[in-house]
Every structure is written in C-alpha cells, then in structure tokens.
Amino acid sequence: MKEIETKDMERLRLYLGFSKKEFSKLLTVSPATYNRYLGKDTVPFKKVGLPLQELLALNKETSVRLTGRIDYIRFRFRTLDWLGVIDEVFGLKKKPFIQYDFGRYGYSAFENFNFINVYHSEKDSEMGTLVEMTGRGCREFEWYLENEQNGRTWQEVLEAALAYAKRKSKSPEEAADFLKITRLDVSLDETYNKEEGNYNLYQLKEKKERGLIQSKMRSFKFIDGETQNRADGCSVYFGSRQSAVLLNFYEKDFEQVRQSKVSLDTIRELYGYKNRYEVRMFGDKSHDFLLEWCYQREDMARKAVGVINDKLHVYARKGKRLVLDPDWYKLMGSLKACQFVTAPQEVAIAEKQYRWYERVVAGTRKFLEEVEAVTGSGRLAEIEAYAEIPEKRLKELEWLQDGSKEVAV
Known part of the structure; x- marks a missing residue:
C-alpha cells in the first residue's frame, strides 16, 4: 500500500474514540500535520509509517468475534393507557397479562406476561407507563416479532413508539418528552x-x-x-x-x-x-443512542463498541x-x-413457574415424598387435594385453551 485515503483514516480515528490530538500522537505526527492530511484525499503511507500500519492490520480482521444483542430495555410513555401502548407499539394486547397488587420504580400498578413487564400509574400521567424487558424478555419479544408480527424489527418497534408519541402529542417538543428510553443494555459476546x-x-x-x-x-x-x-x-x-x-x-x-x-x-x-x-446506558444516553441507531441504520453492536x-x-x-x-x-x-443479531426464544405459559419449581420446590417435594415413604403419612396428597389455582392465573389457562382450540381447527 502506497497511499491511504484520509476518509478511512478519519473513520478509524472516530471508531477508536480518539481526539485528533490523541490520534496524531499515536501516529507520531503533530496535530497540525494531521489536519493538513485531512485536507487531502490521500496521504503517502510512509508519512504516517508503522503506527498506522499496525492500526490497519488490526482493522483487517474479517471474522465476527463479538455478537451484539439488546439485553435489557425500558420504554417510558407519558400516558395512562398502558393497553394502548402494548397494542399499538408492541403488538401484545392479546397476551394474558396478569395484574399484581404491587408496583415498582414508584408505579402503583404492575402487569406481567412471562418475562415482559408493564408498570403504570393509575392517576399520574407524568409517570405514565413503563415497559421493561430483561434479557429473557428481549429474546421472548423477538420471537413474537419474528413469528407473530411478520418479522418486525427492533427499528420498526422504535419507529412505532415514536409514531405513537407523535399521535398522542400536540407538538414535536411534547412528543419528544412523551417517549423516553430510560435504559438500554447491549451485550457483546466474545465467542x-x-x-x-x-x-x-x-x-x-x-x-x-x-x-x-x-x-x-x-x-x-x-x-x-x-x-x-x-x-x-x-x-x-x-x-x-x-x-x-x-x-x-x-x-x-x-x-x-x-x-x-x-x-x-x-x-x-x-x-x-x-x-x-x-x-449499560441510562437516561439521555440510552435514549440518544437508540434514536441515533434507528435513524442512521448503523449496526448496533458496532455502535456499542464505539x-x-x-x-x-x-x-x-x-x-x-x-x-x-x-x-x-x-x-x-x-x-x-x-x-x-437477534436470538428469538419461544417462552411457554408457566415457564417461569416451572423454573421456580425446579429451583425452589422440587428438591423439597422429593424430600417430603421420601419422608412419607418412611412414615406412611399422606399429608402431601392432602395439601395438594385442597390446593387451588390462583384466580389471576385462570386468565393464562383460558388463553392457553383458546389457543389449543385454534390449532385444532
């Protein structure tokens, strides 16, 4: 290589996160010399020499070493209409969300479906609605996007959120305040x-x-x-x-x-x-990161490395x-x-309960069975005979049975 294009050199500087002063020092040239380089289309390779040669060698790597995913995300909408949010933005209105009698993050109400959480205020529109997905929630939601929502992408979800904010607001300024991504985690896995x-x-x-x-x-x-x-x-x-x-x-x-x-x-x-x-990004950083990614159509993993x-x-x-x-x-x-990349994972109804049972209960139940084998007690069977399904879980069973009927038809 006899010459290097200055746009490639500048792109490399920005990606590596160096100021012009830091980068020129790394290339063993003065900041003034580096600025002169930028005024040209190309620069003779020998003028920047070994340091740039080493940088370019690093940048020739072609195999994917880091795989990026969204691993946690929180959307906040200034509206009390949480059902409208999960329907128009996330396409999840038909899912059997379960209501709990406690909240979190200062919210008075909490709805949950598998690993997808919705917190909302019943009176305070400033608090509005918060949609939270942990890593498992993101994988579950990606499954719905791919299999139930015609292959929608995260970009399209964000675009739907922005469009919803615009419909619910009277001005661009109000729309910008209506929707905030308050936290975003991007995980980069080294294989x-x-x-x-x-x-x-x-x-x-x-x-x-x-x-x-x-x-x-x-x-x-x-x-x-x-x-x-x-x-x-x-x-x-x-x-x-x-x-x-x-x-x-x-x-x-x-x-x-x-x-x-x-x-x-x-x-x-x-x-x-x-x-x-x-x-892990919070507040304005997470919001700005995601909006820039959406508008620029840049690879999110690359942006996170940045x-x-x-x-x-x-x-x-x-x-x-x-x-x-x-x-x-x-x-x-x-x-x-x-x-x-995305990594869609289907989550069956009661998956969380099965995991909890395996982690917390199964060992104790096995122990009680062995105790009863020795003592002849039938207390375990008596307890289970009088056990009742929590009322809030009946909605999930009804949804599951309706789904089975549709498949059978």
Whole structure:
C-alpha cells in the first residue's frame, strides 16, 4: 500500500474514540500535520509509517468475534393507557397479562406476561407507563416479532413508539418528552476460540495498575470471583450505577457454569460462551443512542463498541513505545469484527413457574415424598387435594385453551 485515503483514516480515528490530538500522537505526527492530511484525499503511507500500519492490520480482521444483542430495555410513555401502548407499539394486547397488587420504580400498578413487564400509574400521567424487558424478555419479544408480527424489527418497534408519541402529542417538543428510553443494555459476546484463544480479562486489572488504560470513567472495580477454592470468573467494571454509562466485562462461561451447574467444557463447546462485554446506558444516553441507531441504520453492536472505545483506551508497550493493545483491539478495533443479531426464544405459559419449581420446590417435594415413604403419612396428597389455582392465573389457562382450540381447527 502506497497511499491511504484520509476518509478511512478519519473513520478509524472516530471508531477508536480518539481526539485528533490523541490520534496524531499515536501516529507520531503533530496535530497540525494531521489536519493538513485531512485536507487531502490521500496521504503517502510512509508519512504516517508503522503506527498506522499496525492500526490497519488490526482493522483487517474479517471474522465476527463479538455478537451484539439488546439485553435489557425500558420504554417510558407519558400516558395512562398502558393497553394502548402494548397494542399499538408492541403488538401484545392479546397476551394474558396478569395484574399484581404491587408496583415498582414508584408505579402503583404492575402487569406481567412471562418475562415482559408493564408498570403504570393509575392517576399520574407524568409517570405514565413503563415497559421493561430483561434479557429473557428481549429474546421472548423477538420471537413474537419474528413469528407473530411478520418479522418486525427492533427499528420498526422504535419507529412505532415514536409514531405513537407523535399521535398522542400536540407538538414535536411534547412528543419528544412523551417517549423516553430510560435504559438500554447491549451485550457483546466474545465467542470461545480454542485455537486462537480469547482476551484475558485479568489483564485489564494489571494494565489499570500499570497505567496502561486511559479511561474517562472515574470508577473502576475488579472482582476476582474466587470463592471456596472454585473459580467463578472475574468481573471488571468501569463507571458506576450513577454514571450515564456503565461498562461491565465478565467471564460468561464461568457465570453459566455457576448458574446451570454444567461443566465448563460443555458450556464452551455447546454454547460457545467465553467473555461478555456489557454496555449499560441510562437516561439521555440510552435514549440518544437508540434514536441515533434507528435513524442512521448503523449496526448496533458496532455502535456499542464505539461507546467502549470512547470511554477506554487500552495500551501495551512495544520496547519504549506505547501502542494499542493488539489483543484488545482485535475485538474493539475492527469495524468487521462485530455484528448485531437477534436470538428469538419461544417462552411457554408457566415457564417461569416451572423454573421456580425446579429451583425452589422440587428438591423439597422429593424430600417430603421420601419422608412419607418412611412414615406412611399422606399429608402431601392432602395439601395438594385442597390446593387451588390462583384466580389471576385462570386468565393464562383460558388463553392457553383458546389457543389449543385454534390449532385444532
């Protein structure tokens, strides 16, 4: 390569989150020289030399190393018509939402269907309606989008939310206040790579201590995860829950071993888990991020990596020279190394209850059966004979039975 296009050089700078001053220092040229480069279409490669050559080498990565998903989202609408919200925006009005006699986040009412939560105020339109989806809720909702809503996308859902806000408002200013995305988590999963290896998150602690990480985040926390002589995996935090952005990097494979009690090798081989890099955004940051993504049609995973790059610069030493950490930027430095995907998962009625039963009740029930086998007691059968289905659950059974009839027809 004899020349490089300046637009590519500038695009790389922006993606890596460097100011012009920082980037020119990295290229070992003065800021004035870098600005002169930008006034031209191309620059002789030899003028920027080895540092840019190294950056371009990082950016040649073509295989996807990071898979991005929406892992948590909250929409707030300034309306008391929560049924209108879930119908016109999310297409879920026919689902059997269950009403509970408690709220959360200051809301007086709470409705739930499987892993999708709706909180609403009965009188305060300023509080309005809050729709919350955790990771499982996002996967469930993606299943409905794909299988029941003609393959609608997250962009189309956001567009529907914006259109709903516009219909319910008298001015653009009122519409902008009517709808807010108050939190958004994007998870970036690094697939387990047995041959080439994966990034060692323990290095981030060492680099932080050696001054090889430049961060805009004031708070840093490293949790080793070593408990009872068993590795639970490490977690690294940049920022806090009071920050507009919180970065949490952790060993997803070890987390899954702890939760599922399946071997580490099985988790890696069957599910491909290794590290997860979470970008949690709150308030205006989450709202602006999602709107920009929707309007610009940019890959969300790439945009989330851009947030990480804006907050962190990770270095290594090459002789006396400070260079970008090549292992870190294989993940975070390539425009081609990340990709946003959906992962639809169908959730059956009572799935949460089955999981709760398995986790909390099944062992105790097994114990009581063994006790009764010894004592001859029939108390367990008596308890179950007089048990009644909670009234609020009857709506789910009715919905399930109606669905079965439709399938039979």
